[in-house]
Amino acid sequence: xxxxxxxxxxxxxxxxxxxxxxxxxxxxxxxxxxxxxxxxxxxxxxxxxxxxxxxxxxxxxxxxxxxxxxxxxxxxxxxxxxxxxxxxxxxxxxxxxxxxxxxxxxxxxxxxxxxxxxxxxxxxxxxxxxxxxxxxxxxxxxxxxxxxxxxxxxxxxxxxxxxxxxxxxxxxxxxxxxxxxxxxxxxxxxxxxxxxxxxxxxxxxxxxxxxxxxxxxxxxxxxxxxxxxxxxxxxxxxxxxxxxxxxxxxxxxxxxxxxxxxxxxxxxxxxxxxxxxxxxxxxxxxxxxxxxxxxxxxxxxxxxxxxxxxxxxxxxxxxxxxxxxxxxxxxxxxxxxxxxxxxxxxxxxxxxxxxxxxxxxxxxxxxxxxxxxxxxxxxxxxxxxxxxxxxxxxxxxxxxxxxxxxxxxxxxxxxxxxxxxxxxxxxxxxxxxxxxxxxxxxxxx
Amino acid sequence: xxxxxxxxxxxxxxxxxxxxxxxxxxxxxxxxxxxxxxxxxxxxxxxxxxxxxxxxxxxxxxxxxxxxxxxxxxxxxxxxxxxxxxxxxxxxxxxxxxxxxxxxxxxxxxxxxxxxxxxxxxxxxxxxxxxxxxxxxxxxxxxxxxxxxxxxxxxxxxxxxxxxxxxxxxxxxxxxxxxxxxxxxxxxxxxxxxxxxxxxxxxxxxxxxxxxxxxxxxxxxxxxxxxxxxxxxxxxxxxxxxxxxxxxxxxxxxxxxxxxxxxxxxxxxxxxxxxxxxxxxxxxxxxxxxxxxxxxxxxxxxxxxxxxxxxxxxxxxxxxxxxxxxxxxxxxxxxxxxxxxxxxxxxxxxxxxxxxxxxxxxxxxxxxxxxxxxxxxxxxxxxxxxxxxxxxxxxxxxxxxxxxxxxxxxxxxxx
Numbered sequence: 001x002x003x004x005x006x007x008x009x010x011x012x013x014x015x016x017x018x019x020x021x022x023x024x025x026x027x028x029x030x031x032x033x034x035x036x037x038x039x040x041x042x043x044x045x046x047x048x049x050x051x052x053x054x055x056x057x058x059x060x061x062x063x064x065x066x067x068x069x070x071x072x073x074x075x076x077x078x079x080x081x082x083x084x085x086x087x088x089x090x091x092x093x094x095x096x097x098x099x100x101x102x103x104x105x106x107x108x109x110x111x112x113x114x115x116x117x118x119x120x121x122x123x124x125x126x127x128x129x130x131x132x133x134x135x136x137x138x139x140x141x142x143x144x145x146x147x148x149x150x151x152x153x154x155x156x157x158x159x160x161x162x163x164x165x166x167x168x169x170x171x172x173x174x175x176x177x178x179x180x181x182x183x184x185x186x187x188x189x190x191x192x193x194x195x196x197x198x199x200x201x202x203x204x205x206x207x208x209x210x211x212x213x214x215x216x217x218x219x220x221x222x223x224x225x226x227x228x229x230x231x232x233x234x235x236x237x238x239x240x241x242x243x244x245x246x247x248x249x250x251x252x253x254x255x256x257x258x259x260x261x262x263x264x265x266x267x268x269x270x271x272x273x274x275x276x277x278x279x280x281x282x283x284x285x286x287x288x289x290x291x292x293x294x295x296x297x298x299x300x301x302x303x304x305x306x307x308x309x310x311x312x313x314x315x316x317x318x319x320x321x322x323x324x325x326x327x328x329x330x331x332x333x334x335x336x337x338x339x340x341x342x343x344x345x346x347x348x349x350x351x352x353x354x355x356x357x358x359x360x361x362x363x364x365x366x367x368x369x370x371x372x373x374x375x376x377x378x379x380x381x382x383x384x385x386x387x388x389x390x391x392x393x394x395x396x397x398x399x400x401x402x403x404x405x406x407x408x409x410x411x412x413x414x415x416x417x418x419x420x421x422x423x424x425x426x427x428x429x430x431x432x433x434x435x436x437x438x439x440x441x442x443x444x445x
Numbered sequence: 446x447x448x449x450x451x452x453x454x455x456x457x458x459x460x461x462x463x464x465x466x467x468x469x470x471x472x473x474x475x476x477x478x479x480x481x482x483x484x485x486x487x488x489x490x491x492x493x494x495x496x497x498x499x500x501x502x503x504x505x506x507x508x509x510x511x512x513x514x515x516x517x518x519x520x521x522x523x524x525x526x527x528x529x530x531x532x533x534x535x536x537x538x539x540x541x542x543x544x545x546x547x548x549x550x551x552x553x554x555x556x557x558x559x560x561x562x563x564x565x566x567x568x569x570x571x572x573x574x575x576x577x578x579x580x581x582x583x584x585x586x587x588x589x590x591x592x593x594x595x596x597x598x599x600x601x602x603x604x605x606x607x608x609x610x611x612x613x614x615x616x617x618x619x620x621x622x623x624x625x626x627x628x629x630x631x632x633x634x635x636x637x638x639x640x641x642x643x644x645x646x647x648x649x650x651x652x653x654x655x656x657x658x659x660x661x662x663x664x665x666x667x668x669x670x671x672x673x674x675x676x677x678x679x680x681x682x683x684x685x686x687x688x689x690x691x692x693x694x695x696x697x698x699x700x701x702x703x704x705x706x707x708x709x710x711x712x713x714x715x716x717x718x719x720x721x722x723x724x725x726x727x728x729x730x731x732x733x734x735x736x737x738x739x740x741x742x743x744x745x746x747x748x749x750x751x752x753x754x755x756x757x758x759x760x761x762x763x764x765x766x767x768x769x770x771x772x773x774x775x776x777x778x779x780x781x782x783x784x785x786x787x788x789x790x791x792x793x794x795x796x797x798x799x800x801x802x803x804x805x806x807x808x809x810x811x812x813x814x815x816x817x818x819x820x821x822x823x824x825x826x827x828x829x830x831x832x833x834x835x836x837x838x839x840x841x842x843x844x845x846x847x848x849x850x851x852x853x854x855x856x857x858x859x860x
Binding site: 073074076077078079080087090091092093095096 | 577579580582583586591594595598599600664665666667
């Protein structure tokens with residue numbers, strides 16, 4: 001079955017979710033682009049958007065329309081050529097509207113799983129629950145005579161486990177997008193030991209057409225992305241807990257968030273990132289990964305405690321940030337949660353004291369956004385971190401420990417054979433997490 | 446040679462800021478003033494300078510595409526909104542694409558010449574940030590022939606002038622042409638930084654000329670031969686002035702030396718359905734400029750400053766040739782050698798022109814006239830250039846579409 005034929009009938013499971021909606025969008029655009037090629041004029045392309053709630057699917061359709069418009073506006077120059085023979089489409093207005101329609105008409109929103117029984121390819125992007133994934137995938141596979149291929153967006157469950165338990169016979173591949181899929185360039189491809197080679201080849205073409213950067217990861221729970229992030233988060237949490245022996249926990253959380261963002265020149269602090277992903281999601285990923293790791297315990301009592309207090313972070317459907325470890329106003333942290341008092345403490349009340357404890361940032365202060373696009377960033381970062389290495393302030397010490405631990409985690413991913421090379425680890429953090437530098441570096445040696 | 450039956454002056458000029466990307470006040474997602482605001486701000490400022498609405502005989506408004514950008518037609522009825530004293534007075538609107546403002550000047554001038562008015566309040570405006578650039582390109586494409594829209598570029602007018610640039614590259618060599626274009630951009634930014642109402646007033650690029658020269662066109666996302674630095678931006682702005690007879694000046698209490706006199710003009714129309722014979726020649730501009738200079742009885746060498754219609758850098762270069770300052774194919778060098786700099790042989794576009802000050806399409810012709818009035822009467826502030834005593838004339842060229850509707854006017858300070 002050739003590429004276009006494989007994509008004639010596709011299902012995205014969990015299509016209205018945070019990841020599913022992005023994957024659906026990109027897949028719908030790819031399918032529509034195929035449908036507009038003259039050689040495919042006799043093919044019918046169907047993309048089933050399966051999710052559990054009609055309401056969410058209705059929201060999904062609005063999201064799709066808005067996003068496809070943005071995509072169309074960016075590629076109008078090309079689209080005018082695509083619709084060259086359509087005499088009725090003259091202005092950009094006409095062309096963009098037609099393209100939106102051509103993408104939307106590929107998509108069939110439905111709450112019925114049966115839609116997947118006709119598909120050649122099933123993209124699984126439901127919640128990170130192994131039992132549920134296995135149940136749905138095996139049911140589809142039993143009822144689908146086409147022996148469908150499965151792409152799973154799991155960020156933590158070993159692919160071979162899903163393969164074996166759902167009885168897919170190697171017709172599965174981990175295709176792990178980063179959030180939000182439409183924006184993030186990175187896709188981790190994870191082959192299980194039995195994954196069919198033609199699926200991998202197809203995935204490479206697919207990801208390339210979606211203009212994604214592919215990084216292969218070996219089939220170990222968490223892969224590269226979460227393999228680093230979860231351990232990195234646990235380090236931040238452990239450091240905050242250690243500091244909290246001498247200060248309230250919320251102050252320690254503030255300090256570690258600042259160290260991981262401002263001292264390490266990252267796009268967000270570690271607690272903000274945990275909130276962004278969701279405290280509950282982080283805990284869940286750790287719980288999925290933990291049985292598969294031998295020499296460490298990927299678990300945090302603090303995360304358990306936060307969730308038991310109903311503080312979960314994550315995002316609202318409009319992509320704005322819910323409160324978690326931090327409280328947000330217009331996307332900016334303004335408070336830190338105090339689990340003892342069960343309330344947020346306003347940052348400005350203790351900020352000065354904590355900043356003094358940490359000591360000054362290296363000069364000149366380099367916000368991440370000024371570094372990330374700078375062609376001379378390696379030199380700039382080198383200077384800044386060199387200064388951190390000479391400073392004896394609390395902030396510099398914490399930053400060094402953090403940078404060293406991050407490196408250690410990166411090295412461990414290699415030692416554990418999760419990543420195939422150092423470059424792959426660094427690429428995942430650079431492109432999937434928008435870090436300005438990879439964790440495996442010599443800055444803090 | 447045309448002889449004007451009586452003297453015609455312009456005075457009391459005013460420009461709003463040119464709002465759009467580049468201005469610190471501009472935020473694409475925040476609400477912005479509508480056309481009413483711009484027309485009123487500019488119109489009221491001019492009324493103040495001419496002693497109030499009772500001195501006005503007639504209103505003229507120049508605009509290109511309010512029916513699409515703002516879903517608004519019947520623009521003459523916006524003149525009385527400026528001031529209740531204008532109610533029931535005759536008003537008219539003009540449209541000739543980006544030369545709509547120039548046509549407004551011509552309309553006001555003709556009323557004064559016809560002796561049906563001694564004072565014509567003239568406003569030109571466009572408010573274009575109502576749609577994204579990709580849709581704005583459709584709207585502005587109305588300045589071209591709609592029969593060509595289907596085969597045209599997504600960015601229709603940049604596409605047209607990209608073709609002109611491509612032909613010019615072929616004729617004189619790409620690097621030479623791009624050097625001239627980069628210098629043109631550099632001058633536009635440097636001049637705009639001296640004018641507080643300019644869209645590029647806040648531009649802080651250290652070396653804009655080098656930036657433009659080192660940026661390569663990206664045909665996948667834009668056009669083949671131009672970059673964003675070769676193009677005027679999307680602008681919201683209005684300009685206003687008064688067109689007056691000698692009686693009108695007296696009525697408004699404006700001394701002649703506070704006004705500039707229209708001493709020559711050329712208004713030339715080409716056939717919109719006929720493609721230019723030579724893409725490297727602005728034939729209509731050439732004819733309009735020649736007519737204007739001839740009717741003023743002067744040559745290009747008598748000009749102290751020029752405002753030309755640089756919707757694209759290439760249009761600026763080609764204008765130096767069309768006016769006759771540079772020989773065919775030598776406009777790029779003429780610019781690159783600094784002759785059009787503010788300290789050069791003949792300063793062009795002294796407040797930034799369309800690329801630096803902004804291009805509120807239907808308002809641009811009036812804006813150019815305001816700039817000329819400021820320069821010739823010493824009111825240009827930091828942007829003031831010296832007008833040599835032996836070259837007291839200024840030329841303004843306002844072009845509609847791809848060199849189709851062109852208005853050229855020669856001015857001199859009133860005596």
